[in-house]
Amino acid sequence: MTTLFSYCIPYDDGAAPNPFWGVCTLAICKPRIRQAANVGDWIVGTGSKNSPIGDVSNKVVYAMLVTQKMTMEDYDLFTKSKLPHKIPRIESKDLRRQHGDSIYDFSKYPPCLRPSVHNEENRATDLSGGWMLLSDHFFYFGDKTISLPEDLLGIVKQGQGHRSTSNMPNVDPFIQWIHGLGYQPGSLIGKPQMWLNAQVTFGACATGRRQEAEADLAEFDT
16 A cells, blocks of 8 residues: 655755666665664655745755655765765765765764765664655655645645645545656656755754654654
């Protein structure tokens, strides 16, 4: 049975999710979703009331069909051999490289945190997820968010945590709707919302995402 996980994205900066290089990945943040979601499930991120582009709380930022799931350690090996651009290079002028999400090097124990969007304060919540999710069947809208139809507004999760159980009646209608928009899977329609605000720092986003992840771990599924 397909599950649809939905949550609010407070920091859409291209790191979580990371929709670049032909694969959308969720490797940091949302530890409970990374634990619970399986191949064949859908992940939907909706916008924040406090987004840099305004109130987009009833709009979709991205949607991905999970096509692969692996441990974070396996993802480190996978990116080294198959997706090297997902390994962060914060000195790069390419924002996609700066926001790479393969941020832990498991060649040592404990794994080494690469210079990236997160810092040591994020380690516990990042690694508690254990798993990461990949998709080659995704739609990333970013700053070109798209409004949900009224009959699908029930999947919107305001604030922290996520929905899945209560989304069951909306799984098939959502899949039909997202495919009916006419975009090809793997589409990058917009850019990350946080890229519009050059004053937002990695540290500010890291702190906010840590707090959000801690709340995610503490809150019951709805």
